Amino acid sequence: MELSLVLQAFFVFLMSFQVLLVSCSQTITMKGELGTSPFPRNFLFGTASSSYQFEGAFLADGKGLNNWDNFTHKPGNIIDGSNGDVAVDHYHRYLEDLELMEDIGVNSYRFSISWARILPKGRFGAVNRAGVDHYNKFIDALLHRGIIPFVTLTHYDIPQELEDRYGGWLSPQVQKDFAYYADICFEYFGDRVKFWVTFNEPNVAVIRGYRSGDYPPAHCSGLFGNCKEGDSEREPFIAAHNIILSHSAAVGIYRTKYQKEQEGSIGIVMNTMWYEPISNSSEDKRAAERAQAFFMNWFLDPILFGKYPAEMHEILGSSLPEFSKYDQEKLKNRLDFIGINQYTSFYVKDCIFSICEPGIGYSKTEGYAIWTAQNKGVFIGEPTDLDWLYVHPQGMYEMVTYIKERYNNLPMYITENGFGEKEKPTEILLNDVWRVNYMSCYLDALATAVRKGADVRGYFAWSLLDNFEWKDGYTVRFGLYHVDYATLKRNRKTSATWYKQYIANHTRPVKLVKYSFTKK
Numbered sequence: 001m002e003l004s005l006v007l008q009a010f011f012v013f014l015m016s017f018q019v020l021l022v023s024c025s026q027t028i029t030m031k032g033e034l035g036t037s038p039f040p041r042n043f044l045f046g047t048a049s050s051s052y053q054f055e056g057a058f059l060a061d062g063k064g065l066n067n068w069d070n071f072t073h074k075p076g077n078i079i080d081g082s083n084g085d086v087a088v089d090h091y092h093r094y095l096e097d098l099e100l101m102e103d104i105g106v107n108s109y110r111f112s113i114s115w116a117r118i119l120p121k122g123r124f125g126a127v128n129r130a131g132v133d134h135y136n137k138f139i140d141a142l143l144h145r146g147i148i149p150f151v152t153l154t155h156y157d158i159p160q161e162l163e164d165r166y167g168g169w170l171s172p173q174v175q176k177d178f179a180y181y182a183d184i185c186f187e188y189f190g191d192r193v194k195f196w197v198t199f200n201e202p203n204v205a206v207i208r209g210y211r212s213g214d215y216p217p218a219h220c221s222g223l224f225g226n227c228k229e230g231d232s233e234r235e236p237f238i239a240a241h242n243i244i245l246s247h248s249a250a251v252g253i254y255r256t257k258y259q260k261e262q263e264g265s266i267g268i269v270m271n272t273m274w275y276e277p278i279s280n281s282s283e284d285k286r287a288a289e290r291a292q293a294f295f296m297n298w299f300l301d302p303i304l305f306g307k308y309p310a311e312m313h314e315i316l317g318s319s320l321p322e323f324s325k326y327d328q329e330k331l332k333n334r335l336d337f338i339g340i341n342q343y344t345s346f347y348v349k350d351c352i353f354s355i356c357e358p359g360i361g362y363s364k365t366e367g368y369a370i371w372t373a374q375n376k377g378v379f380i381g382e383p384t385d386l387d388w389l390y391v392h393p394q395g396m397y398e399m400v401t402y403i404k405e406r407y408n409n410l411p412m413y414i415t416e417n418g419f420g421e422k423e424k425p426t427e428i429l430l431n432d433v434w435r436v437n438y439m440s441c442y443l444d445a446l447a448t449a450v451r452k453g454a455d456v457r458g459y460f461a462w463s464l465l466d467n468f469e470w471k472d473g474y475t476v477r478f479g480l481y482h483v484d485y486a487t488l489k490r491n492r493k494t495s496a497t498w499y500k501q502y503i504a505n506h507t508r509p510v511k512l513v514k515y516s517f518t519k520k
């Protein structure tokens with residue numbers, strides 16, 4: 001009690017500086033004419049979510065178990081001992097949540113389909129009609145409100161059946177399962193869904209699932225962690241290889257069977273970090289480039305150019321799987337857009353020519369390019385409650401510009417950007433000036449990239465609601481709306497009001513494509 005009073009006093013003290021806090025680095029803001037929006041007509045402004053973090057209803061209407069159900073149900077895996085069994089009950093409360101979206105005035109919503117709701121046993125069982133019906137109702141409800149669905153096929157969750165049968169992403173068999181699932185989604189929902197994402201952050205899924213082992217299926221070895229099984233030096237690359245080929249198979253199906261008639265587009269979403277060389281030495285500059293190769297280009301290069309980055313070949317040699325001639329040909333230009341999840345930046349230091357203390361990026365399998373938040377004791381951006389999140393808006397500008405240049409200015413969407421906070425008194429959480437400051441500065445930096453020619457077509461704030469934050473359970477809040485986990489009541493934060501105004505200031509009326517509401 002006393003502690004919370006002290007905390008409260010501290011935050012009230014901090015808030016009295018809120019005018020000071022809302023200021024972005026001057027180096028990146030490039031103000032346009034007063035009252036003109038830098039964003040193109042039809043720009044998508046939305047909020048983002050994912051099935052496991054939002055839906056709950058983990059056994060409702062014939063859903064099968066997925067890898068995250070299994071993982072969270074094992075004691076010790078989630079820091080507060082929680083799981084996504086109920087989450088924020090979005091599965092049942094979506095109509096209420098749509099009202100919140102309408103109130104903010106978004107024209108788009110990014111969500112993911114739970115694979116195990118559609119195919120409880122993958123391709124080894126039947127389509128679950130009730131799961132299909134749920135998403136049909138949800139998609140129709142969005143469109144009736146003028147909100148465009150932006151749909152991810154898999155946001156970390158896969159049917160446990162596929163893990164149990166053949167080891168999930170480690171087996172080439174998964175390519176067949178993913179293609180089968182994608183085909184079903186295009187068939188049932190593609191008449192109304194015009195934006196498809198195959199994978200959310202496959203780089204994070206394989207690094208944490210197979211290197212550090214702190215996400216399912218919890219594989220790791222050696223210095224990387226204490227797991228029952230795994231091989232941190234090899235498995236991340238095998239899983240990534242199967243994901244890249246699964247993506248390619250799904251895009252092939254979409255392009256040959258559906259795209260002409262349905263007129264949608266298909267992409268992938270990568271987690272991105274802006275890597276700033278810690279010094280101007282050519283070694284550190286090359287290390288920053290290696291860090292991008294081993295984190296993001298790892299996936300995007302094969303999907304667009306048909307081969308892994310040269311830096312990966314050089315360092316990994318034969319432990320990097322190879323694409324056949326046939327795969328290489330098929331893989332080129334396998335994206336209509338790039339989805340970018342952008343939160344933060346790190347300094348990068350070379351570990352080939354100089355000696356490093358162990359840390360992230362230090363090992364061969366990570367490219368000998370260590371990540372660090374500080375340079376000579378100064379943080380790259382203002383630290384937050386989260387040990388990986390530093391406020392560095394310039395990273396948004398740099399990241400978008402890097403992707404624009406490397407990938408020929410392919411259309412881009414900022415599919416996630418947001419600010420997380422640990423538990424505090426509710427009044428403090430509701431007056432989230434730090435989140436407003438963060439979003440405002442990151443959007444400014446994005447606007448500058450757009451003015452300089454980056455083809456960015458949308459921005460999705462992570463997230464509409466506080467929700468289940470993976471390993472952190474319910475201890476970290478990213479929502480524009482606060483959720484009281486005892487009652488599941490949603491309460492508007494200052495950031496929701498701010499975002500509403502921002503959208504109103506930056507949009508012209510969007511001409512909606514006419515959709516038919518015929519259900520299959």
Ligand SMILES: *[C@@H]1O[C@H](CO)[C@@H](O)[C@H](O)[C@H]1NC(C)=O
Nearest residue numbers: 065069070071073160163164
């Ligand atoms: C996943 O959970 C189910 C149900 O509790 C259990 O039968 C199965 O053995 C679990 N699988 C793994 C690999 O833990």
Ligand SMILES: *[C@@H]1O[C@H](CO)[C@@H](O)[C@H](O)[C@H]1NC(C)=O
Nearest residue numbers: 276277278279280281284375
């Ligand atoms: C690198 O050089 C630029 C241009 O001279 C300078 O602005 C920047 O501060 C330097 N960076 C570091 C880390 O020394």
Ligand SMILES: *[C@@H]1O[C@H](CO)[C@@H](O)[C@H](O)[C@H]1NC(C)=O
Nearest residue numbers: 498499500501502503504505
């Ligand atoms: C929206 O525009 C009004 C009028 O120019 C301005 O006062 C307000 O600060 C803007 N708000 C946001 C969030 O952009």
